[in-house]
Amino acid sequence: MFKLGLIINPYAGIGGALALKGSDGAAVRQKALAMGAEQKAPKRAAEALELLAPLKDRIGIVTAAGDMGQRIAEQLGFETEVIYQPPEQTEAKDSQKLAELLMEQHVDLILFAGGDGTARNICDVVGETLPVLGIPAGCKIHSGVYTVTPKAAGKVVEKLVKGELLSLREADVMDIDEEQFRQGQVRARRFGEMRVPAELQYVQAVKMGGRESDELVLADIAAHVIESMNDELYIMGSGSTVASIMEELGLDNTLLGVDLVHNEELIGQDMTAEALLSAVKGKAAKLVITLIGGQGHLFGRGNQQLSPEVIRAVGRDHILVVATKTKLQALDGRPLIADTGDAELDKALSGPITVITGFHDQVIYPVASPGSE
Incomplete structure (x- = not known):
């Protein structure tokens, strides 16, 4: 709704x-x-x-x-x-x-x-x-x-x-x-x-191959996120888009894991759900996450470290979704999926969400729970 x-x-x-x-x-x-x-x-x-x-x-x-x-x-x-x-x-x-x-x-x-x-x-x-x-x-x-x-x-x-x-x-x-x-x-x-x-307008800054263009877009996304970082804990999710942010920060990254950053310094690497919850509970924190290309899953595929308890501790308003417009367009209108294993939380996560797609460039995209998409 x-x-x-x-x-x-x-x-x-x-x-x-x-x-x-x-x-x-x-x-x-x-x-x-x-x-x-x-x-x-x-x-x-x-x-x-x-x-x-x-x-x-x-x-x-x-x-x-x-x-x-x-x-x-x-x-x-x-x-x-x-x-x-x-x-x-x-x-x-x-x-x-x-x-x-x-x-x-x-x-x-x-x-x-x-x-x-x-x-x-x-x-x-x-x-x-x-x-x-x-x-x-x-x-x-x-x-x-x-x-x-x-x-x-x-x-x-x-x-x-x-x-x-x-x-x-x-x-x-x-x-x-x-x-x-x-x-x-x-x-x-x-x-x-x-x-x-x-x-939505697609603007190509330079005339070059898709790979080079993607690299420029990822750098723009990273610049946007890094510019907005303040004295909070940042949970850095898995995936290549988040990895590009870690690269711009000059930090080691766990491509298929979840890391923790504070004041642009790595303070936790490849963390478990229990360790993440202990680190962020009761503290100001944000979660940087991307979607699985082609499937559109935000939660429930390859990032089980982001447990329902961790997500609740962060709060929906503090989730930063990052993705290229090309990646979103490939979904052909299908919504992003929140499949946390907690039906009540999945419902709470549903609805339009802001996705960072470049430097000072964002779009609105829908999130759905399993079975409702």
């Missing part, structure tokens, strides 16, 4: 048709409503969600009550979970509060309808921690987190739910000063970045 977080700013764009140059501020919204303004954001969100209706048995929507998401989701027949009760007159803080709660729910994607102000509010909370996608519904749409149309947002989410390979890219959150805009001055500035799913 794809867990979709939904945030609708009911008042986004309310002042546009009335030439109020935006909808920021309670006074502007009250004036717009008094002038007979129509709330268009819920309708724009519905346009996106209507495209997903054929997949509603595979999507669970987590949202707030009323016009912030519940009403539209239930009207379209989606399984809906309400986690926040907003006031009748919603403000920026309500979008932010819902975003916080959605992060705690570990949703796979936050889909939101609004304008640049809404994007700013969500960015303040979410940052680059999980993927988001904007449905354009405001007066000002300068930010790169929005699709070109509401239906385009629905198409991107559809691809994610179907498990198609999409890149994750960093997109700027921009906004302008509405008071100056009303005086004829447009001054936009950048307020941050969020990660958005985008159509």
Whole structure:
């Protein structure tokens, strides 16, 4: 089940048709409503969600009550979970509060309808921690987190739910000063970045044979992982992709085993499940793992040292999956498999996961438990 977080700013764009140059501020919204303004954001969100209706048995929507998401989701027949009760007159803080709660729910994607102000509010909370996608519904749409149309947002989410390979890219959150805009001055500035799913693009940096090209991609993956390393324990799984990271670190590697790294130094080699659990239990740790080419197994094939207890000690959010796009494409749409021997854990590991495919290049790919793929 794809867990979709939904945030609708009911008042986004309310002042546009009335030439109020935006909808920021309670006074502007009250004036717009008094002038007979129509709330268009819920309708724009519905346009996106209507495209997903054929997949509603595979999507669970987590949202707030009323016009912030519940009403539209239930009207379209989606399984809906309400986690926040907003006031009748919603403000920026309500979008932010819902975003916080959605992060705690570990949703796979936050889909939101609004304008640049809404994007700013969500960015303040979410940052680059999980993927988001904007449905354009405001007066000002300068930010790169929005699709070109509401239906385009629905198409991107559809691809994610179907498990198609999409890149994750960093997109700027921009906004302008509405008071100056009303005086004829447009001054936009950048307020941050969020990660958005985008159509997968294959870019060949140099013209050379597949082996040489693969080596360059592996070096890029290694550079990404090493750049993000901090004062945590790193469990380095088996396989050639992880081995390339160890090579870049200048460390000995157990190709068919599991090693332990701290502060870019090797502190454990070819470790057993028991030794790994003892080393990481109660400590900050991450697991770097790749998939078995052609089969797609993340766990349960050749890495039994990564026991259910070890995986739970690390936590799903701290698993770094690394793979080339070529390796993922070879799966022909089949999901990655979590076969840990613990059915409850396999279910918890299922769902879209971020895969590091290059330097600052990531994609979203589905994980399934045995028998569900």
